[in-house]
Amino acid sequence: MSRGAFITPAFLGRLERMRLLMREVPSLRGGARRTRQVGTSVEFAEYKPYTPGDDLRHLDWRAYARLGKLFRKTFLDERDALLYLLVDVSHSMMFGDKLQQAQQMAAALGYLALAEDDRVEAWVFAEKLRTRTPRLTGKPAASRLFDALQAVQTPEEATEGTLNWLVRGGVPREPGVVVLLSDFLFQDGYEEAIRRLQLQRHQIVVVQVLAREELDPPFMGDVHLIDSETGGGKEVALSPHVVDRYRQAVADYTTELQDYCRRRGLYYALLPADESLEDAFFRRMVTAGVIGR
């Protein structure tokens, strides 16, 4: 796959007009990202009355000359963000361009972050963390990120996707923005892993990628369904009624995940795998509040 097909230059051009919107960026490094914290930058925040012990360097002497009172002038802090792109490559992602959608979405978000001088790490996981790129900085590193993401393959052997490795101590140490790109069809759930990520003060973006055939199964009749990951089977007599029930179950499941995210203050976006990247990015991610102008 050429880079052109992976991410087109035209798309990159449109991409640069957008910014990653994060409510809090708990990074320790200074950077281009304005935060709500008070810190050191040229961006004025507010005047505060002086209390003993404050840094004298921040006193506004001109105000003192005029008013005879001591005021501390504060500025907004500008920090960079640390973006973790966690891409699920378990076998269930092989279906219906799910993996490609996830790769492209990760590349787009990563490029956006690099363009704003943020740091980016791409992590690839299935049953465990499989590979991770070094921490990339600066726009020129985008090509390294793209190459790394493009090289991502689903493993040969059937692997069961899970987030358990996060629970078992895989959570990134440095707080940042964790983007989870997966179908979230984990047999062992996702709640605990997300709780652990939040404990580590990570900002979390949940991107659920589902194939069309998952949303709307095309088969009918007596079907022996085989799980691509576990190899386990289930015999179902598929009738329109059962398919309707299944659609309802899918809707329930995504709604449940969305509700969970909203309650815990996460970003959530559902990406059908057959949607174009432009649609997915400029519509769904904007709606989810992950990016904006």
Added chain:
Amino acid sequence: MNLLSPWMLLFLLALPAIILLYLLKRTYEKQTVPSILLWQKLLREMEANRPWQKLRRNILLLLQLLAAALFAFSLARPTVPGSAPLAAHTIAVLDLSASMAAQTGETTRLERSKQELHDIIDSLSPQQRLTLIGMGGEARVLSAGNDPSQLDKVLDEVRQEYGGADYEGALSLAAALSAQDPAASVLLYSDGNWGLDPKLLPIFGSVTKLINGAVQAESNANETANVGIRHAAALAIGTTGSLVATVENYGEQPAAFDIQLFDAKGDLLAASSLNLPPHEQQAVTWEDLPLQDTYKVALTSQDALALDNEWIVLTEQSGSSNIWVATQGNLFLEKALALGGTASVERGTDPEAPPKDAALYVYDNYLPKEWPQGAVLLVNPPQGAGIVSTGDALEPGKLQVTAPDSPILQHVDLSKLHLQSVRDVQAVPWLQPLVKSGDTPILYAGEQEGHRIAVLAFDLHRSDLPLLPAFPLLIQHLKEDLLPAADSSLGETEVGGRVALLSPIRETGWQVTDPSGAKRDVEPEMVEHGFTPTEPGLYRFQDEAGEQQMLLAVHTPPAESTVAPSQVSLPTTGGGEDDPSAGGKAHTALAEQGHREIWRYVAMLILLLTFVEWGVYKRGY
């Protein structure tokens, strides 16, 4: 409830077979999906919500099993006790005569009777038999057995006949059958107007029931009201015609109606109103009518039987043919020739000087040398040579009829004929011997050079032929055969009557047109055996070129016009006749409970089940 074919329940073995097939059938198509997580959730949920889900998933199987069980059940022919108990052997006599065409409401009596018979056939059990006898022009067994489909088919094919019926034959047939079988009961579907002497009715072996063509005796007067034309005749007098018609009211109520007279083209010539008291006749006469070959008399009466409301009349030409008899005196012959009235008989004394205008020349004891103008009847020609050559008088021998189908010999019984001697006539190809005495023919008929000829080769005075009842008939037949058809008429007859087709119809190429308009060729078989019309109306015989035509008027027999049912008590052996209670008891003892098969309803249920199954499949359970 009973099962007529219980062994058919073996088909219930199909049920385990279906279950087996169902178990084998469930081969699942393999389909790899990203994750069955959601499917598992879904199925858990469905099963959790409905504890009877397993059953529900198999509702199609259950429906199939039910359908198969019902199918086996219907094959076993379930029955419920029928309404009418039937004897083990039912002999049904169905009257097909014209009176059964009487309307009762919208249907005829015959149709109603057929419907009742269909019901009886439907309720036959396998042990019960039905013999169906048709009482038509000839009495015949239409079908017998217990196969309902065969009986129904035969019954459907039975057609109304428009003549009288061989009542005596049919009743005798039924009586004989019932006498053979003690378990039989006889059902007579007829109006009982058989015109038979009650003393001569055959004796039935078992209980007999007369079903009056679905008409109750005290039923609506409309259903028994009938007026009909009993007779009509027309005579040509010069250039005008006169016609007389006799009309009878056969009903129990006075009748008022119009009588109309139509000419051959169907134009109304005359009409008048009539009022007739019950069972009265009235003659209607018309004079000075424009001369026509045929007239039609019609009654405008809304009565039960429409068949007798029309009568086609052929005009008779009066005195059109002369018969010239050259004899020394033969009273028997002259009287016999004069019978019938349509021809005038003239006695000539000089056999050498025949008149020119006679149609038939009869030579008694004389052999002419030359052919006269018309047909010739030779009686006892003397020895010599003339138009035929004759030899010695020979000894008579045993009488034998060589051409029994000839119209001349119809109903002519010559078995008691005694002769003294027979004149030997030299055999020529154009003379066909009809009757022989020993080896010598005594009666010839033939045609030579356009002259029809018949020869009685013995002396009437020296035989007992003139004393036999057959003599006037024979002479009449000879007259009909020899005399040219003076008018274009074959006469009048009743439906089912046999008409001798006279020359020139005997030639080839003639066609006959039915009253219904159907055209067919005159078959040689019709010529030999006589023609039997099957429906009332005008039969038109035409030769190949269409130049000559002969008409035959056919009516329903007046005896069939009586449509009011009459109760006839039929004699039976064993005293059932006088003691209805005893008869009833015998009836019950012999009768087996009738059955009504219900497999049709079960089959309908199966059909319904297939729709339910489809619906279940569509809804996805």
